[in-house]
Every structure is written in structure tokens, then in C-alpha cells.
Amino acid sequence: TQLLEQSPQFLSIQEGENLTVYCNSSSVFSSLQWYRQEPGEGPVLLVTVVTGGEVKKLKRLTFQFGDARKDSSLHITAAQPGDTGLYLCAAGGGGNKLTFGTGTQLKVEL
């Protein structure tokens, strides 16, 4: 079973700060996804990265897929309280299963 380790596990920052969340594995993935989940809701897809070295931007969020397609990062610029949530990376496995990373709980305070 592939393991997706995310770091940090918890992150509490002030509004306006920048942050980076990492997703690492020893396995190679054909694609990797990032989700954001709010309490009491299902995860919502933010982005899918496919190509090694790929960088995708979604407003203040920048996603990067490692050259070897084993890791990924999510960078948030000028964080806002609305960015608060659980950030999850996920990758596909055998049988089309989607395995989630260990998660990063982000809290952005005023």
C-alpha cells in the first residue's frame, strides 16, 4: 500500500503569511490531486497534476509536482482565514482507488 506523508500535520499562521505543505511518497504516481476539506463536508478537488515538474496556479495557491512524480507541494501566498481547512493530497492506485495523504490541518487567524 502506497503511503503519502504530508507535512506539517498542523499549521497555525496569521493572515497574510505564506505557507507550504508537502506531500511525499516513495512511490511514483501517474497523477496526484490536492483537496481541501472543511468540517462536516466532503473533500473538494483543488487541482490535479500529471506531468513531472508541472506547476499549476489557482489564484493564491501554487501546486508543484516533483520531477520524479513522487512528491508534490502546495504553496499558499498571503493566507486568508477562508483558507482554513484540512488539505489532503491523494493519488490513484490499483483498481482506480484513490489513497489520501495523512493531511495538513491549516488554521489562518486574523
Place this chain on the structure above:
Amino acid sequence: GAVVSQHPSWVICKSGTSVKIECRSLDFQATTMFWYRQFPKQSLMLMATSNEGSKATYEQGVEKDKFLINHASLTLSTLTVTSAHPEDSSFYICSARGGGSNYGYTFGSGTRLTVV
């Protein structure tokens, strides 16, 4: 876009009773659905893969007799927690995937189960 409806959003039941959770794909056919379990402040853990018209595939450590999964149509999968106990209290989330796209996972809004 694709929508997955999960029902109920929350349920409280007594120990020993069974609870059924429904997961419906509203505007697409889902050949495969997935059921996850999530504890507070933790990630989602895959419980089983539900395939339309065939038996579900359970992940290691998940009791198939306790968590019954039925995927009788291309738009509906159900998870029944049988003889529920307080330790079954959790947040259960379903995900549906249509045929074709590699990235077409859509998640339900989850069901908060509390067993008292």
C-alpha cells in the same frame, strides 16, 4: 459538474441497531464508488470499493459482514453499518467515479454517524 448526493448527513442510533447510508450520483453514471471513514482531524481511510453489479472489495482490516455495501445500480451505492457500536461512530464519506476520465472523483458531503 458532477454531483454526488449522500444521505443522511447525520444520524444518531442506538447500539445494536443498523444504519444505512446512501450515495447517489445525480447527473452521471458511476461504475465505481468508494466508501471512506474519517476520524476527527484525521485523513480519509478507504474502507471499500463498490462496483456496480458485483461484490464490493474491502480494504484490509475492514469487516465485510459489519459494513455491508450494495451497488445495485449505476447511480446508487449503499453502506449499511450492522449492529452498530459506539466505536463505529465516525464520519463516512462516499466518492463516485464515472467511466472515462482518470481524474473524475466526486465526493459526497459525508454522513456523521453517532452510536449511543
